[in-house]
Amino acid sequence: MPVAARSIVSALRGMLGGERVRDDEAARAAAALDGLAPRWVVRPAALAQVRDVLGLAHDAGLAVIPRGSGSSLELGHPPARMDVLLDLSGLDRIVEYNPDDLTITVEAGATVGALTARLAARRQILPLDPPGALTRTLGGVAATNASGPLRARYGTMRDLVLGVRFVQADGVLTWGGARVVKSVSGYDVPKLMVGSLGTLGVLGELTLRLYPLPDAEATWLVSCRDAAAAQELVLRILDSTIQPGRVELLNGAALAACGAVESAAAVAVSIATVEAAVRAQGEALDALARAVGAAARPGGEDFWTRYGAATEGGRGTTLLVATLASKLAETVAEIERSGPAMIAGCGALGSLRVSLPSRDPAHVKAVVERLRARLAPDGGSVVVQRAPRDVRVAVDPWGPIAPGAFALMQALRDEFDPARVLNPGRFVGGL
């Protein structure tokens, strides 16, 4: 049945209030994505409003694109349709903070920065540090499972989220998981929601596990003669009793971008614990560095700030390359063979962020496809994290998924959002 636009806008305004629903040209243009402008930009102030908007969108056959801080809108396929841009930045309350239990429940639009500030007073941390984290929303970080250097010790959002409240595509408000640090009651719904790009539901609230702020921290930078030596150092660290916070591998271009002394490759390591143990492990690290013909030098207090800024990605194309720790060097070599690239990422897990200056679809396509072929036997992957629309049309931004697993993913999507209300077309396989 055809839908009259006027009545939808009045329904939306009835739900949210006039100022929270925009349909003027300026607002629509500002919210455009991949050349597609939404018909309405809505900014709910409460989860109940998200529920109502999705209920309406579902019944009226509208496509909804959820947005947090807008930092990852160039992730995935260009959307197939977009009627409503659902701006979640208004849902930014801290619902419940239990410092004694090391848990916090927050609305999805709260930023990592706001949370960090709140936790600092109690000397606690949420160890999530994807590039640009401070201004990113927690819902966005969860929906994209974005991670940073601290994952070497603390894991990703997948390991930190305890509970999720979300709104399904038809407007049903749903809860999964628990508010305590340990629970196995029912299916692990939070795991399913993390990294699902809002295609199974719009994240509204997250309960997160927190960690105490360690007493002391130090950072070392180990310049290596080549990527092979850097890989060797990473493997030696992993096979030692050192318990690092971060183990990042950088190529020469990434080092230069951090303003560090130039070399072909380097490993940046941070260690955080009690003062004496930081010192002792720093010495152990230096011994490992010497074994690969390098030395551990202090990285400086602001190293990770510089590193974060350098890896945030420029105007080119950003890839997330997943390989094995034992294949870091050959993966780096393969990337560098195809032209200039800044490579930096978690050496411990083989998760590399690659910034290519190129925005040329044909070039990026060639690089990505060659890398995918190289990584496929180990189950590695290349995801285009950020690129202009043309690039993401030329090359599948997610890459192939094994058919059996994909059939299940499709069945999931068909079960929970058969009408494709949420982010239509953006996720893997165009789901």
Add this chain to the structure above:
Amino acid sequence: MLLSPGVVGELQRILGAGGLILSPEGRLVYECDMHTFYKGAPDAVALPERAEQVVEIVRLCRRERLPIVPRGSGTGLIGGVAAPSGGVMVGLNRMTRVLDVDLPNRCATVQPGLINLWLTKAVQDRGWFFAPDPSSQMVSSIGGNVSTNAGGPHCLKYGITTNHVLGLEVVTGTGELVRLGGKVADRPGYDLTGATVGSEGTFGLVTAVTVRLTHAAQAVKTILASFTAIEDASEAVSAIIASGIIPAALEMLDELMIRAINEGTGAGYPKDAAAVLLIELDGPAAEVDAQGERAALFCWERGALEVRVARDDAERALLWKGRKEAAGAVGRLAPAYLLQDAVVPRSKLPAIMRELVLIGARHRVQIANVFHAGDGNLHPLILYDDRNPDELERAKAANEELLRACIAMGGTVTGEHGVGLDKAKNLPLQYADADLNFMFRLRRVFDPDGIMNPGKLLPTHPACGEGFRPERPRLPEGAWI
């Protein structure tokens, strides 16, 4: 339910001689797990050795609409492997091979029947271990650990099973063999591995598991502190956590449990102790030393009767001895007990302990406590005499009330044992209809015909059977249609 001769013939063809148990006495062995309230022998027990056989079994059962009950070592505590509606049990304990050990990439791939501790034994001389350590780890299978998302004393620091599973090979309820996840992190797409861990065999049968291995720590320090009041011990726990220490394990025993243990093998706990706290720290030596001193100080400050620090492995084993024998020791207090597994926010420990005393008094049962204090995971043992039916009923009533009390404090109905048959009915305490409906539909994606471990994990809605109809938002009338 009885199997037709045709089905039996097909199962025999798939499994070969010795791979199928049909005799009543043979099947009886498989009627329950460690939770012996829930019994039901399957119509046949299949013991496959290869994933291809599992595929064939599932396809056959799907065609015939026969329930499938997966089973590992049968050490579960939730009735998860009972077969009350018969069907085919698939015992995976003949698939015990270590398929791949890849230490540079910190992982191993194993068959589901491999015993948890065997994996650690295979890699420990090179300095590695498999971190999830349920108390049953000497006998429980890794497939079973995956199924229930098992925890253990050391998951306070290292996380539970799901944090250590990188990939799975699963035969889903449709008989498809699918590979989820793998050695490399960051797979694009939904985290089907994460969703499958803890699904208690309701999504399918796991035929291979890729797990993360953890490097052994440089040093371990074990401290035992005893207190005259459980509140003091709880406060010491809070102080330790608040100071930034994340112990590898933080276990507590209450007065009744201490008495039971002291009367037995004699772990030598002080007689007037009302609470014993076992603190284990591991990590770099300098860290363990500094944090050990700090933790001991917190205990003294909270009025500890004594604080013992193990000087070597033998002393360490001695300090753990009482804790490990806890469940057996209560046999001295009563002929039977119900073992509970619920969680409260850690800060609510003193409150829930007071509540437990009241619940015990109300139902005239004794409750002994041993628990993972660091994460608020309680394991109350409700003692009763199984020769007295009235006492069993009172124990069950206390059990239910205890769960409700935990939920009221913001907790959860199971921390690490799982749901199974035992707690399916309790999930509505914690989840609304919409939440349960989501789970039902999730299950249907993996097992559209409902043949995989039916009756486990999810409750049946009293009115609408399956489904739990959720409430949709009420939209303004006549707005756009």
